[in-house]
Amino acid sequence: xxxxxxxxxxxxxxxxxxxxxxxxxxxxxxxxxxxxxxxxxxxxxxxxxxxxxxxxxxxxxxxxxxxxxxxxxxxxxxxxxxxxxxxxxxxxxxxxxxxxxxxxxxxxxxxxxxx
Amino acid sequence: xxxxxxxxxxxxxxxxxxxxxxxxxxxxxxxxxxxxxxxxxxxxxxxxxxxxxxxxxxxxxxxxxxxxxxxxxxxxxxxxxxxxxxxxxxxxxxxxxxxxxxxxxxxxxxxxxxxxxxxxxxxxxxxxxxxxxxxxxxxxxxxxxxxxxxxxxxxxxxxxxxxxxxxxxxxxxxxxxxxxxxxxxxxxxxxxxxxxxxxxxxxxxxxxxxxxxxxxxxxxxxxxxxxxxxxxxxxxxxxxxxxxxxxxxxxxxxxxxxxxxxxxxxxxxxxxxxxxxxxxxxxxxxxxxxxxxxxxxxxxxxxxxxxxxxxxxxxxxxxxxxxxxxxxxxxxxxxxxxxxxxxxxxxxxxxxxxxxxxxxxxxxxxxxxxxxxxxxxxxxxxxxxxxxxxxxxxxxxxxxxxxxxxxxxxxxxxxxxxxxxxxxxxxxxxxxxxxxxxxxxxxxxxxxxxxxxxxxxxxxxxxxxxxxxxxxxxxxxxxxxxxxxxxxxxxxxxxxxxxxxxxxxxxxxxxxxxxxxxxxxxxxxxxxxxxxxxxxxxxxxxxxxxxxxxxxxxxxxxxxxxxxxxxxxxxxxxxxxxxxxxxxxxxxxxxxxxxxxxxxxxxxxxxxxxxxxxxxxxxxxxxxxxxxxxxxxxxxxxxxxxxxxxxxxxxxxxxxxxxxxxxxxxxxxxxxxxxxxxxxxxxxxxxxxxxxxxxxxxxxxxxxxxxxxxx
Numbered sequence: 001x002x003x004x005x006x007x008x009x010x011x012x013x014x015x016x017x018x019x020x021x022x023x024x025x026x027x028x029x030x031x032x033x034x035x036x037x038x039x040x041x042x043x044x045x046x047x048x049x050x051x052x053x054x055x056x057x058x059x060x061x062x063x064x065x066x067x068x069x070x071x072x073x074x075x076x077x078x079x080x081x082x083x084x085x086x087x088x089x090x091x092x093x094x095x096x097x098x099x100x101x102x103x104x105x106x107x108x109x110x111x112x113x114x115x
Numbered sequence: 116x117x118x119x120x121x122x123x124x125x126x127x128x129x130x131x132x133x134x135x136x137x138x139x140x141x142x143x144x145x146x147x148x149x150x151x152x153x154x155x156x157x158x159x160x161x162x163x164x165x166x167x168x169x170x171x172x173x174x175x176x177x178x179x180x181x182x183x184x185x186x187x188x189x190x191x192x193x194x195x196x197x198x199x200x201x202x203x204x205x206x207x208x209x210x211x212x213x214x215x216x217x218x219x220x221x222x223x224x225x226x227x228x229x230x231x232x233x234x235x236x237x238x239x240x241x242x243x244x245x246x247x248x249x250x251x252x253x254x255x256x257x258x259x260x261x262x263x264x265x266x267x268x269x270x271x272x273x274x275x276x277x278x279x280x281x282x283x284x285x286x287x288x289x290x291x292x293x294x295x296x297x298x299x300x301x302x303x304x305x306x307x308x309x310x311x312x313x314x315x316x317x318x319x320x321x322x323x324x325x326x327x328x329x330x331x332x333x334x335x336x337x338x339x340x341x342x343x344x345x346x347x348x349x350x351x352x353x354x355x356x357x358x359x360x361x362x363x364x365x366x367x368x369x370x371x372x373x374x375x376x377x378x379x380x381x382x383x384x385x386x387x388x389x390x391x392x393x394x395x396x397x398x399x400x401x402x403x404x405x406x407x408x409x410x411x412x413x414x415x416x417x418x419x420x421x422x423x424x425x426x427x428x429x430x431x432x433x434x435x436x437x438x439x440x441x442x443x444x445x446x447x448x449x450x451x452x453x454x455x456x457x458x459x460x461x462x463x464x465x466x467x468x469x470x471x472x473x474x475x476x477x478x479x480x481x482x483x484x485x486x487x488x489x490x491x492x493x494x495x496x497x498x499x500x501x502x503x504x505x506x507x508x509x510x511x512x513x514x515x516x517x518x519x520x521x522x523x524x525x526x527x528x529x530x531x532x533x534x535x536x537x538x539x540x541x542x543x544x545x546x547x548x549x550x551x552x553x554x555x556x557x558x559x560x561x562x563x564x565x566x567x568x569x570x571x572x573x574x575x576x577x578x579x580x581x582x583x584x585x586x587x588x589x590x591x592x593x594x595x596x597x598x599x600x601x602x603x604x605x606x607x608x609x610x611x612x613x614x615x616x617x618x619x620x621x622x623x624x625x626x627x628x629x630x631x632x633x634x635x636x637x638x639x640x641x642x643x644x645x646x647x648x649x650x651x652x653x654x655x656x657x658x659x660x661x662x663x664x665x666x667x668x669x670x671x672x673x674x675x676x677x678x679x680x681x682x683x684x685x686x687x688x689x690x691x692x693x694x695x696x697x698x699x700x701x702x703x704x705x706x707x708x709x710x711x712x713x714x715x716x717x718x719x720x721x722x723x724x725x726x727x728x729x730x731x732x733x734x735x736x737x738x739x740x741x742x743x744x745x746x747x748x749x750x751x752x753x754x755x756x757x758x759x760x761x762x763x764x765x766x767x768x769x770x771x772x773x774x775x776x777x778x779x780x781x782x783x784x785x786x787x788x789x790x791x792x793x794x795x796x797x798x799x800x801x802x803x804x805x806x807x808x809x810x811x812x813x814x815x816x817x818x819x820x821x822x823x824x825x826x
Contacts (some may be wrong), residue, residue: 099703
């Protein structure tokens with residue numbers, strides 16, 4: 001069950017993190033490391049692609065909150081894309097659409113940065 | 116069998132032995148030297164008994180004292196030397212003691228009888244001990260029926276000896292010859308079986324080699340000395356020619372045995388070293404595998420691994436190169452300083468790829484040293500990987516200085532130890548994990564305890580409102596919280612919340628959340644404002660990753676109004692008139708954002724309650740409960756069940772839901788806490804029609820009812 005991995009792809013000045021599997025309290029550190037790494041490399045324009053994410057728990061949601069402040073301070077942002085309906089509902093319940101920009105496709109999200 | 120080995124039997128043997136000796140003495144004293152066949156036979160019988168009892172005593176003694184074969188052989192050497200002296204000097208001694216020996220033999224007196232009997236006893240003891248030792252060595256071979264082979268041989272010795280005495284006529288001498296030939300054949304046959312020397316170490320073999328040649332020569336010399344017509348054979352013959360023959364036969368056996376032993380040991384000598392090494396390897400492995408299960412400290416194990424590796428591979432030095440979080444460190448140095456081992460490590464890491472090594476390799480450093488500037492004092496290394504969970508974690512290194520090579524045996528031994536080290540490390544890891552797991556379980560117990568104390572232990576009771584609440588904790592405490600607050604003038608406040616994350620940290624946040632709602636509900640009237648207050652507190656106290664989803668509501672029983680506000684929590688369900696409605700006012704989870712933005716985005720929902728309205732609050736433990744196909748219980752299924760059970764009482768409905776959830780996820784362990792709170796409203800008209808009473812009956816809580824009248 002605790003299968004989770006990520007991959008990072010750079011598209012110009014935007015970094016795309018692809019999530020795959022189950023994101024919960026046990027797998028969250030993987031994603032945390034990704035964010036720390038990107039921030040360390042001064043890459044603050046981040047798109048997270050949820051296409052292959054099967055499940056996200058409340059602890060998984062917490063990861064996004066942990067870094068958003070620092071990223072926005074550096075005039076960057078975390079934008080989310082390709083959420084399944086199920087994952088979107090979890091974000092929606094918590095009011096995340098009020099906190100993050102959520103897009104249907106990765107390109108849409110990436111383009112928002114470049115504009 | 117037991118009798119034979121008890122002290123009693125030894126005493127009996129000794130008594131019978133003494134009686135036989137006295138009898139022999141008496142017979143000889145009274146009868147003197149007689150040619151009568153009767154006395155001849157009597158003497159032989161007595162001598163046989165004396166020998167038998169002595170043998171039995173020696174066997175008993177032998178079986179009770181475990182002796183090393185080498186020390187037995189040594190004893191035999193000493194005994195032979197003594198016998199040699201006795202035989203050689205018997206002429207001198209007897210002639211100095213007695214004036215005329217020849218006369219004495221033919222006409223024995225008291226002194227002569229005593230001396231001669233002692234002399235015979237010495238030689239009976241001699242052959243008895245020789246036989247016992249050889250028998251013991253023979254049994255060491257662990258062949259089937261060893262005792263029978265040996266006893267058969269001794270029986271033929273006796274037959275040969277007796278026949279030499281009693282079949283003296285020329286025509287019957289073939290009998291003696293036959294027995295003698297068979298005896299000699301058996302001697303040779305039995306002498307070849309000396310596999311016990313294989314288990315001796317090289318040192319012991321050299322020792323045995325010297326000893327066996329000495330003993331073999333002594334046997335031969337004694338044999339030569341006794342075969343003449345000296346005083347020795349005269350004395351023995353005066354008792355019985357059989358005893359003389361028997362002693363000779365035993366000496367012959369001894370000579371043959373040790374002669375064969377000498378050559379066999381000689382031929383074993385070249386392989387002795389290899390045998391020693393194997394033996395050491397086996398014993399080291401035994402020792403080490405015992406150690407693995409007993410010693411769980413990694414450093415201790417590392418020391419032992421290099422220690423044994425050094426011995427088994429006959430290296431000049433050994434150590435472990437360990438990778439600890441991207442840093443290479445040197446561990447458990449044996450016969451080498453850190454400076455030298457670290458220099459060598461650098462060369463090794465230059466020559467091979469640490470992660471790629473998958474079997475024992477030898478590395479020659481003789482040409483490498485000049486190229487690198489770094490000079491190693493070693494010329495040849497054997498490098499074996501130590502793996503854990505499929506990854507190379509370290510290298511076991513054995514090093515030799517100039518002019519020495521690793522044999523295949525040594526390399527395989529080193530490889531074996533590196534494998535053992537891998538197992539040991541794996542073990543140590545597993546232990547660490549299980550300790551960690553135990554710690555976590557203790558922690559979870561604490562968390563569960565906190566959670567139990569925080570949650571209300573009973574629901575408040577109202578005449579026109581049924582309340583049912585169910586909480587099922589997950590194995591890992593999930594951080595669910597719900598509570599009821601009985602406010603002034605028939606108003607019931609309630610909250611349901613879910614802390615993100617699990618375990619003890621979630622439990623502590625839960626405790627904080629309870630405190631916040633307890634105090635805010637007393638001073639603030641509107642659900643929305645309570646949540647705004649809770650958010651501003653939690654935003655400051657929680658770390659950025661942690662948040663709380665919550666829903667707070669107030670049921671005004673007098674005005675029949677439900678007012679509810681939501682902060683990121685699952686929607687509240689309202690079942691009314693054959694319809695299930697989701698109440699989902701906007702609102703962000705607590706602790707996520709600053710008060711201003713939170714306040715901007717939170718709404719409040721108000722509804723006029725009707726009779727038979729059912730209000731359902733829950734946490735995602737229900738909708739996210741999973742079955743064996745990892746499918747969610749889901750919102751739709753949940754709504755359907757609620758709809759089907761809309762006519763049930765609150766308690767019945769919550770039972771039905773919990774039953775359905777349990778059935779659905781029976782093959783999948785409960786991952787999150789499950790919390791379910793159901794209110795069922797009955798209008799004032801139904802106040803006395805039994806719903807309230809029925810509820811009270813269900814819960815059996817009279818106390819609460821009386822207290823509700825105060826509000």
